[in-house]
Each structure stands twice: as C-alpha cells, then as structure tokens.
Amino acid sequence: EIVLTQSPATLSLSPGERATLSCRASQSVGSYLAWYQQKPGQAPRLLIYDASNRATGIPARFSGSGSGTDFTLTISSLEPEDFAVYYCQQRSNWPRTFGQGTKVEIK
Amino acid sequence: EVQLVESGGGLVQPGGSLRLSCAASGFTFSSSWMGWVRQAPGKGLEWVANIKQDGSGDFYVDSVKGRFTISRDNAKNSLSLQMNSLRVEDTAVYYCAKEGGGYFWSWGLGTLVTVSS
Numbered sequence: 001e002i003v004l005t006q007s008p009a010t011l012s013l014s015p016g017e018r019a020t021l022s023c024r025a026s027q028s029v030g031s032y033l034a035w036y037q038q039k040p041g042q043a044p045r046l047l048i049y050d051a052s053n054r055a056t057g058i059p060a061r062f063s064g065s066g067s068g069t070d071f072t073l074t075i076s077s078l079e080p081e082d083f084a085v086y087y088c089q090q091r092s093n094w095p096r097t098f099g100q101g102t103k104v105e106i107k
Numbered sequence: 108e109v110q111l112v113e114s115g116g117g118l119v120q121p122g123g124s125l126r127l128s129c130a131a132s133g134f135t136f137s138s139s140w141m142g143w144v145r146q147a148p149g150k151g152l153e154w155v156a157n158i159k160q161d162g163s164g165d166f167y168v169d170s171v172k173g174r175f176t177i178s179r180d181n182a183k184n185s186l187s188l189q190m191n192s193l194r195v196e197d198t199a200v201y202y203c204a205k206e207g208g209g210y211f212w213s214w215g216l217g218t219l220v221t222v223s224s
Contacts, residue, residue, distance in 0.1 A: 034210045036152075043202055043214035044144075044152065055212070087152055091209025095168045096154040 002026050004088050004099035012107040019075040021102045023088035028068045032092040035064055035073045038101075039084045047086075048073065078104070109133040109213040111203045116218030123193050127218060129186040129203030134213075137161070137181040140206040143188050145199035146217075153199075156188065157206055171197075193222045 003026040013019055023033065031051040036044040046055045048064035051071060061076040075082055083106050088099040115127040127143070142157030156177040158165045165177050176189040186203055200217040 032209065043216055046210060046212055049210045094166065096209065098152040100151045
C-alpha cells in the first residue's frame with residue numbers, strides 16, 4: 001500500500017497570503033495524484049488531478065506540481081473560502097489511498 | 108448537474124448488517140466507475156470499494172473484503188453497498204462518488220453509519 005504523508009498538519013495563514021502544501025508518497029506514483037478540498041460538514045471537492053491539472057471550475061489561484069514521490073499544492077493568494085482541509089490521493093496502485101490531510105486555518 | 112444522494116445509514120450493533128444506496132442523476136451512470144469512500148468522525152478519507160461501469164469487476168480495501176459487497180443497477184441509476192459483520196471501526200460517514208481515471212470527480216453528501224452496542 002502506498003502511504004501518502006502530508007505536511008504540515010496545520011497551516012495558519014492570513015487571507016491574501018500564499019499557501020504551500022506538501023504530499024509525499026512512500027513510493028513513486030508517477031503523476032497520478034489528486035488534491036481535494038473539504039470544508040466542515042461538506043463532501044470533498046476535486047481540485048487537481050494528474051498532479052497539475054485543475055478540475056472544471058477550479059480557480060486559477062490553485063495549482064499543483066510534482067511527480068514521483070513529492071507533490072505540492074499551492075494557493076497563490078488565500079481567499080476567505082479557501083480555509084479548509086486539503087487531502088491528496090493517489091491512483092497509481094491499489095488500494096487508492098489518501099493523505100491524512102492538511103488544515104489551512106485563519107491566522 | 109451531477110447529483111448523488113446516499114441513503115440507508117443508521118445505528119447498528121456490532122456484527123449487524125446495513126445496506127447503503129446511492130441514487131445518481133445528471134450523468135450517464137452506466138458509463139462511469141462508481142465508488143464508496145468513508146470518513147470516520149474527525150478523521151481523514153478512506154477509499155472503501157469501487158465497481159466498473161458494467162459491474163463486471165469490483166474492488167475493495169483489505170479491511171472490508173469478505174464483509175462488504177458493492178453492486179449497481181444501471182437500469183435504475185443506483186449504487187449499493189451491502190455491509191455485513193459490521194465492526195465499531197466501520198463507524199463513518201459513507202460517501203458515494205463518481206469515479207473516473209482513479210479519481211473521485213463528484214461526491215454525495217454522505218450517510219452516517221454508527222456501529223455501537
């Protein structure tokens with residue numbers, strides 16, 4: 001099973017600041033990595049797939065990069081609605097696995 | 108617009124059974140892989156099971172193999188998860204999800220399953 005480790009666990013930032021979230025895989029997943037956003041009481045929403053492709057309707061301030069074992073989700077300038085928990089997920093190997101999440105909170 | 112509506116959650120004793128359903132609309136259900144993802148209270152996401160478009164193949168996380176069965180009815184645009192021999196650690200919100208290329212593109216609001224005596 002591929003283990004995805006996200007860091008940091010919590011990121012405390014102010015609106016307008018840049019957020020950089022990390023996801024590291026226990027073995028290479030190629031570019032087969034996605035990022036999801038989850039707000040309290042809501043279902044997750046797909047943001048990025050195949051490491052760097054934005055899903056339909058996702059604002060350009062969200063970008064993904066990386067390949068192999070190291071991946072990054074960047075939010076260029078935090079909007080109030082971006083404070084949430086973010087998960088990475090790999091589809092390279094079975095079982096599909098998720099990271100444990102990074103909470104982006106208001107400083 | 109894709110809509111996924113789960114039902115069937117509730118309180119069940121350890122060792123009991125429960126059947127979850129998911130009603131799908133707004134897309135060609137018979138052309139999509141479908142899956143279940145769960146989230147224990149205050150915890151992260153865990154993929155549970157998924158099924159091919161025509162139901163010819165299904166896949167499970169090891170912790171539910173032999174206990175859970177995923178199925179679909181393409182005529183009714185419906186997905187199901189039969190859960191037997193439930194354990195306390197199966198307590199979670201269960202999300203129905205439209206899967207494509209190994210990613211979860213659309214999600215329902217979820218249904219809560221509580222396993223407790």
